[in-house]
Amino acid sequence: MRELPRPFDRPGPPVAAKHVISAAAVPAMTRRTLLAGTGGGALALLLAACGTGDGVASQTGADTTAKASAPPRPGGTLRAGSPPPPTAVDPVTMYDGSAIAIVQLVAEYLIWLDRDFSLKPRLAEKWESEEGGKRWAFTLRQGVTFSDGTPLDAETVKASFDRLLDPDSKSAALSAFDTVLAKGGVSVRDAATVVFTLERAFSDFPYLVSAGNYNAVILKKDYAGNFTKKPIGTGPFLLESYDAASGATFTRNPKYWEPGKPYLDGVQIKFYADDQADLLALQSGEIDAQILSRPQLVGPLKGIGDITVDQVQGTGLTAFTLRTDRAPFDRKEARQAVAYALDRPGVNATVYDGIGALGNDHLFAPLFPAAPGDVPQRAKDPAKVAELLGGQPLSFTLTYDPPSKDYALTVQNQLKQAGIQVELEQRSSADFYGGDQDKDTPWLFSTANLVGWAGRATPSQFVIPMVKGGGVWNGSKYANSALDAAADAYDAAQTDDERKAQAEIIAKALHEDVPVIVSVWSGTVRAYNAGKFTGIQAHPSSYVDFSSVSQVV
Amino acid sequence: MRFLLRRLVAVPLTLLGVSVLVFVTTELVPGDVARTILGREASAESVARLRGQLGLERPLPARYADWLGGFVTGRWGESYTLRVPVRDLVLDRLSASMLLAALAFALLVPVAVTLGLVAGVNHDRPMDRLVSVTGLALGATPEFVTGVILLVVFAVRLRWFPASAKAPDGSSLLARLGHLALPAFSLVVLCTGYVARHVRAGAVTAIESPYASAAELRGLTRWQVVRRHVLRNSTISATSALGVQLQFLLGGLVTVELLFNHPGIGALLLSSAVDKDLPTLQATAMVLGLLYMLIVLAADVAFRLLDPRIRLGAAS
Secondary structure (H helix, E strand, O other): OOOOOOOOOOOOOOOOOOOEOOOOOOOOOOHHHOOHHHHHHHHHHHHHHHOOOOOOOOEOHHHHHHHHOOOOEOOOEEEEEEOOOOOOOOOOOOOEHHHHHHHHHHOOOOEEEOOOOOEEEOOEEEEEEEHHHOEEEEEEOOOOEOOOOOEOOHHHHHHHHHHHHOHHHOOOHHHHHOOOOOOOOEEEEEOOEEEEEOOOOOOOHHHHOEOOOOOOOOOOOOOOOOOOOOOOOOOOEEEEEEEOOOEEEEEEOOOOOOOOOOOOOEEEEEEOOOHHHHHHHHHHOOOOEEOOOOHHHHHHHOOOOOEEEEEEEEEEEEEEEEOOOOOOOOOHHHHHHHHHHOOHHHHHHHHOOOOOEEOOOOOOOOOOOOOOOOOOOOOOOHHHHHHHHOOOOEEEEEEEOHHHHHHHHHHHHHHHHOOEEEEEEEOOHHHHOOOOOOOOOHHHHOOEEEEEEOOOOOOHHHHHHHOOOOOOOOOOOOOOHHHHHHHHHHHHOOOHHHHHHHHHHHHHHHHHHOOEEOOEEEEEEEEEEOOOEEOOOOOOOOOOOHHHOEEOO | OHHHHHHHHHHHHHHHHHHHHHHHHHHHOOOOHHHHHHOOOOOHHHHHHHHHHHOOOOOHHHHHHHHHHHHHOOOOOEOOOOOOEHHHHHHHHHHHHHHHHHHHHHHHHHHHHHHHHHHHHOOOOHHHHHHHHHHHHHHHOOHHHHHHHHHHHHHHHOOOOOOOOOOOOOOOHHHHHHHHHHHHHHHHHHHHHHHHHHHHHHHHHHHOOHHHHHHHHOOOOHHHHHHHHHHHHHHHHHHHHHHHHHHHHHHOOOHHHHHOOOOOHHHHHHHHHHOOOHHHHHHHHHHHHHHHHHHHHHHHHHHHHHOHHHHHHHHO
């Protein structure tokens, strides 16, 4: 029994999952991960054991689409669970999944990034590049008004991007636009056309003004950082109330530009600081869906009652970075040996609950349209490991922070079987990402480390900072002039074929040189009650688009 | 009275010491506050700009003096992360914690005292062993285990109680208490064994005392002896145990608050520490420190009121 109160009693080991959409946030141990290691698995098993097994199993996107094609039944309020945002909800600076979901219900982007990574016109009806990809013109949808009646025009869009590009904004979007679009690069051609003049040609630029760059929502010109108090957007719902402890309520926007949508009368987001509480609320019928589901927890619930788990591939990864300028990984053979010693399907099953896609030690996720298909998939090969090491022992220290603990333990175990000794060095997230970013921060300067990266909209958002010479997050200190040239050529490519050709050069260089081991690309899931609602889908970045959600007929 | 005055004077002095400890330790926690708030991808310029805005470049003593002055005068600042007034945030969470603690405590005292008395009266008999072993086993079971079982059975399967302790806004007190039933029950399960053991020990001592034997020889029934002599003496020894439990119920709950989705002050303490929200963390720690001291003081006063021997000793 407790003799003394101990507020930090029994913090369970954190897990790899973290509900931060971008890696913009330090993935420290969150409240939601507190119990993960202690109660999560047991709870899932207990719930599964208590299930009746008479319900719907997990479904694919195709199943969801088929259901969504049924005539929608208007009305109803969807109740969704989500962790409380760790910071104030501000579209300009937000980085966590809950805040992004709240904003995405109320405000919109020029372009929506769909679950298959295709771009869907929203506030922009069309876009085209000029001057070889150095300038982009976006034509706005006509007749769109903000919820307070203000019409959408090009000046409003310009103001939204000027706000993001202001260094004082502290927006994570600044890093997404880095070297591509600078302050002053946005102009108005006419009331319906916005022009972006880039610092360099960038063929994937539409992705950077899409939902893929989640801060890039279009807000009114006079937006002053008080989103939850004055929530004005063009989106399908109106934010009626917000409480940082309990949640948010939304009602249907009667002025929404898309006729007939949304089908729901309203949405209620309830905050649950813990995964288990969120899951139990879904099980008990207190909520109908989760915004941010964890595969390890919802997986065992497949087939229980009406709970459905939708699943989709993503572009997030855990980068296993090796310092190419320091022993033992200054030898390419040592890096390749580690890559060949890994059992990737095993990592996928252990760390990602089997929902990820196998990585091939380059930075082009299968979901990226330009992903090369002809780089042979690397697989576990003990004989190759022995050949590469040539009888020399290999041992190293692997540094990581708590969210990567499961991954680190799996790697240590797998490499041990191949005769490679790994000493684990776990740092707190604050320590791991702390220090001087130019001199000694562990995540950029340790011999080998694990860094979780949330999904990106374009491969260049990984390639340029992570492996290009002098890249701001080049933790491997990799330098390859051929890759650098291909990376620039990729961004400037005018055709898909040209883009694919450059992607192949980059991918093959990374696959051969192995500055970063990418064993698995993450997937995401979303659990919901299919007996009540249809049209709810998982999204690679856990985004929400509830404009097409309706009650089950 | 002199005892009470002495203790009351000690409270602010101790709190001053606590304030130094709280401020220095929270400031020394590894990691850069501005970097944590903005994330690893923020530029060095953005981080430096935020550090300046937060006043983190100023000397520690100057910041401590400002903070203490503000705390004493009710200006607790604004949360670094949530950008809301810290005082409103902390007091709101504290009131939620107090409601849960009050309900749990109101259930705990009669249950634990009754079970402790039953065990004491039947000491070394099967009933005593049953109460003691059950209480010990439940007390040793982590709250996330008992909590999950309660939730799965009563919220998910039977649906008698809501899974979330947070009642919708505008709910009546009765509805709010209904939402708090499962977490309160979970806490009672957790704490009963410990308090009951103390009551049992006091009861056994009282029953075996000469005055209890004399009372029985005078013809009082066992029940009368228990009611008139054993009950009061048993609760004396349990008072400090109840004080410790009250401290735990008010500020030491993290797992229960997270599991039952109760926005209490324990969860706030944890989140503010994880998110490096220093103004919230410091204010929460100070409020909890003050609460703990007041609870200890109340337990000591109750102890003296219940035990005339201490009062007489103090008077002499």
